[in-house]
Amino acid sequence: MATQLKTDPPRDAPPAPAETRWEAAKLPRWAPLGFAAVGLVVAVLLRTTGTGIALAVPVGWAVFVVGLTAASRIVEGGRKATDRLATSLISSAFLLALLPLGTLLFQVVSKGAPVLSGQFLTYSMRNVVGEGGGIYHAIAGTLIVTALAAAISIPVGIMTAVYLVEYGQGRLAAAITFLVDVMTGIPSIVAGLFAYALFVIFFGEGIRMGFAGSVALSLLMIPLVVRSCEEMLKLVPNELREAAYALGVPKWRTIVKIVIPTALAGIITGITIAVARIIGETAPLLIIAGATDSTNLNPFSGRMMTMPVFIYGQYKNPGIPPEFSQERAWGAALVLTIIIMLLNLAARLISYYFSPKTKA
Amino acid sequence: MPTSTSVESTTSPPRRAGDQLFKGLATGAGVLIVVALAGVAIFLTYEGVPAFTAAKSEIPGGNGVVAYIWPLVFGTLLGAVIALLIATPLSIGVALFISHYAPRRLAGPLGYLIDLLAAVPSVVYGLWGIYFLAPRMVPLFEWLEKHLGFLPFFAGPTSVTGRTMLSVGVVLAVMILPISTALNREVFLQTPRLHEEAALALGATRWEMVRMTVFPHARSGMVSAAMLGLGRALGETMAVAMILSVSDVVTFNVISNTNPSTIAANIALKFPEATGVEVNVLVASGLALFLITFAVNFVGRAVVGRRKEFSAAN
Numbered sequence: 001m002a003t004q005l006k007t008d009p010p011r012d013a014p015p016a017p018a019e020t021r022w023e024a025a026k027l028p029r030w031a032p033l034g035f036a037a038v039g040l041v042v043a044v045l046l047r048t049t050g051t052g053i054a055l056a057v058p059v060g061w062a063v064f065v066v067g068l069t070a071a072s073r074i075v076e077g078g079r080k081a082t083d084r085l086a087t088s089l090i091s092s093a094f095l096l097a098l099l100p101l102g103t104l105l106f107q108v109v110s111k112g113a114p115v116l117s118g119q120f121l122t123y124s125m126r127n128v129v130g131e132g133g134g135i136y137h138a139i140a141g142t143l144i145v146t147a148l149a150a151a152i153s154i155p156v157g158i159m160t161a162v163y164l165v166e167y168g169q170g171r172l173a174a175a176i177t178f179l180v181d182v183m184t185g186i187p188s189i190v191a192g193l194f195a196y197a198l199f200v201i202f203f204g205e206g207i208r209m210g211f212a213g214s215v216a217l218s219l220l221m222i223p224l225v226v227r228s229c230e231e232m233l234k235l236v237p238n239e240l241r242e243a244a245y246a247l248g249v250p251k252w253r254t255i256v257k258i259v260i261p262t263a264l265a266g267i268i269t270g271i272t273i274a275v276a277r278i279i280g281e282t283a284p285l286l287i288i289a290g291a292t293d294s295t296n297l298n299p300f301s302g303r304m305m306t307m308p309v310f311i312y313g314q315y316k317n318p319g320i321p322p323e324f325s326q327e328r329a330w331g332a333a334l335v336l337t338i339i340i341m342l343l344n345l346a347a348r349l350i351s352y353y354f355s356p357k358t359k360a
Numbered sequence: 361m362p363t364s365t366s367v368e369s370t371t372s373p374p375r376r377a378g379d380q381l382f383k384g385l386a387t388g389a390g391v392l393i394v395v396a397l398a399g400v401a402i403f404l405t406y407e408g409v410p411a412f413t414a415a416k417s418e419i420p421g422g423n424g425v426v427a428y429i430w431p432l433v434f435g436t437l438l439g440a441v442i443a444l445l446i447a448t449p450l451s452i453g454v455a456l457f458i459s460h461y462a463p464r465r466l467a468g469p470l471g472y473l474i475d476l477l478a479a480v481p482s483v484v485y486g487l488w489g490i491y492f493l494a495p496r497m498v499p500l501f502e503w504l505e506k507h508l509g510f511l512p513f514f515a516g517p518t519s520v521t522g523r524t525m526l527s528v529g530v531v532l533a534v535m536i537l538p539i540s541t542a543l544n545r546e547v548f549l550q551t552p553r554l555h556e557e558a559a560l561a562l563g564a565t566r567w568e569m570v571r572m573t574v575f576p577h578a579r580s581g582m583v584s585a586a587m588l589g590l591g592r593a594l595g596e597t598m599a600v601a602m603i604l605s606v607s608d609v610v611t612f613n614v615i616s617n618t619n620p621s622t623i624a625a626n627i628a629l630k631f632p633e634a635t636g637v638e639v640n641v642l643v644a645s646g647l648a649l650f651l652i653t654f655a656v657n658f659v660g661r662a663v664v665g666r667r668k669e670f671s672a673a674n
Binding site for chain 2: 052054055079080082083085086087089090091092093094096097098100101103104107108155156157158159160162163164166167168172173175176178179180181182183184185186187188189190191193194196197198200201205206219222226250251252253255256276277279280281282283286287290291308311312315316326329330333336337340341344348
């Protein structure tokens with residue numbers, strides 16, 4: 001370390017001659033933190049003198065980056081300076097990416113939490129003007145639509161993955177793999193239009209139905225399920241299959257009793273994440289499930305409210321005065337975010353506790 | 361992955377009814393996906409065709425369906441490109457931070473934090489964009505108009521609400537950041553360890569190591585990450601529908617009150633109250649969106665496809 005080398009000569013001695021210096025000059029380890037602190041101080045000073053936060057923070061950041069790079073250039077030379085510049089830019093990129101997540105979660109929690117109450121969760125919006133009302137109808141609708149979408153997507157997704165991994169060869173398998181990739185890229189609103197175009201043939205113009213929303217969502221969910229299940233089934237060691245065949249077990253029983261149970265934790269994790277992904281979909285449900293203020297528990301008849309559409313509706317068509325609608329929108333956003341975060345957490349826990357240990 | 365199971369013997373393996381049924385079910389599920397996608401194309405075309413055969417005066421705007429869709433296509437591309445310009449460098453930086461700069465033990469949790477961005481529903485991004493981000497963008501817009509107003513992008517007049525194409529681009533960038541980052545991270549981690557260590561052993565700094573070994577190895581992956589992010593941004597609906605203040609124009613001015621709408625947002629805004637031919641026009645625009653995203657994703661996948669071992673991002 002340079003600091004240890006420097007302790008050899010007395011403090012006030014001139015720098016050691018070149019032949020005894022074993023290492024290039026280096027900034028001390030705390031240099032980046034030090035410059036970050038200087039940048040922070042500059043930002044705080046600017047802020048206290050009345051500069052907007054949108055200007056103070058970038059200026060402080062620039063002080064940090066330019067200062068560190070310049071100091072490194074003087075002490076350590078050009079290559080090290082470039083390295084320091086890249087490191088600080090890359091770290092800043094990460095912090096910048098966390099900024100929207102942090103502010104978004106803060107907004108949702110701080111504005112949504114005061115709205116939550118027993119009434120908010122158990123009342124519908126039927127005959128509500130102004131204050132009051134709740135999201136019971138939207139929660140029920142979201143659960144029904146999502147459950148039906150899962151009921152369609154999970155069997156189709158798992159069986160497709162089984163086909164691709166266990167049976168698929170040749171052109172059909174290649175085509176399916178390609179089309180699953182295409183499906184992951186379908187814009188959600190196009191899925192909604194598809195469901196409309198399909199159901200309008202049977203039910204006539206202006207059809208709105210909860211089940212049609214499930215069909216639209218399953219178009220988005222199936223590729224997610226196929227992808228994750230495929231990855232998991234591929235991880236099952238071939239020895240297990242061969243051992244079963246050697247015992248005379250038919251192929252289908254091998255898949256059902258050996259392959260799928262082995263991969264089950266991963267499959268459930270993938271499905272949970274897929275559900276979390278589609279439960280927040282707004283656009284297709286806005287098109288085909290419609291919006292209503294009443295509780296409708298029948299997915300095969302009439303409009304059905306869901307939470308994302310509720311949030312959008314409260315934002316788009318606020319009553320007079322609009323504050324109550326905004327409050328309800330934030331409250332519903334908080335409930336929806338909590339549900340999604342819980343699903344993601346559940347997926348993590350399942351894969352952590354139940355997947356086969358990969359350690360040798 | 362074929363499983364080599366059938367023992368090549370003189371007698372063929374016994375045919376079991378269960379096996380036949382199960383294989384049929386699995387194949388059927390696969391075929392269902394083919395049918396469903398064919399259905400998307402067929403039904404959208406079927407419902408969209410009346411928009412092209414209808415009289416020009418019946419189309420909203422009165423100038424025919426192409427004149428109706430063109431500004432929307434333009435807006436869609438403009439918003440997505442802004443998002444891409446912001447998100448691509450950022451996602452490369454974030455992915456590099458996670459894969460090569462952060463302490464090894466922190467890499468997993470940090471990646472999870474970025475993935476959380478993907479879990480937030482788009483409608484919540486919309487609320488955040490309209491109530492939090494857009495008002496805070498206004499000073500930036502004013503600064504841009506004052507100092508860079510000679511560029512057509514920042515010609516102004518500045519929107520006082522911040523509901524502009526640039527705000528939309530920022531929100532879209534945040535929304536596509538997780539998918540691009542996940543892909544970039546995956547390719548960065550696949551850099552051969554020996555290459556990296558060889559570079560370091562020759563005295564390269566960390567950044568030189570990244571430039572000499574990681575980037576050349578990951579180039580195609582980075583391109584496809586950008587393409588898939590672009591595909592996501594093109595189809596994003598709710599955030600645009602909630603934030604953008606739209607009018608029927610084609611303009612590169614990204615900080616003013618008059619912005620072209622996007623296909624997806626336009627459908628979301630108009631569809632709930634649409635009747636008659638307007639429904640067909642909206643479906644036709646949806647078909648155009650489907651084709652555009654299909655093309656973009658196709659190119660993205662084709663670039664990835666050249667790397668055999670690479671698994672698609674999810």
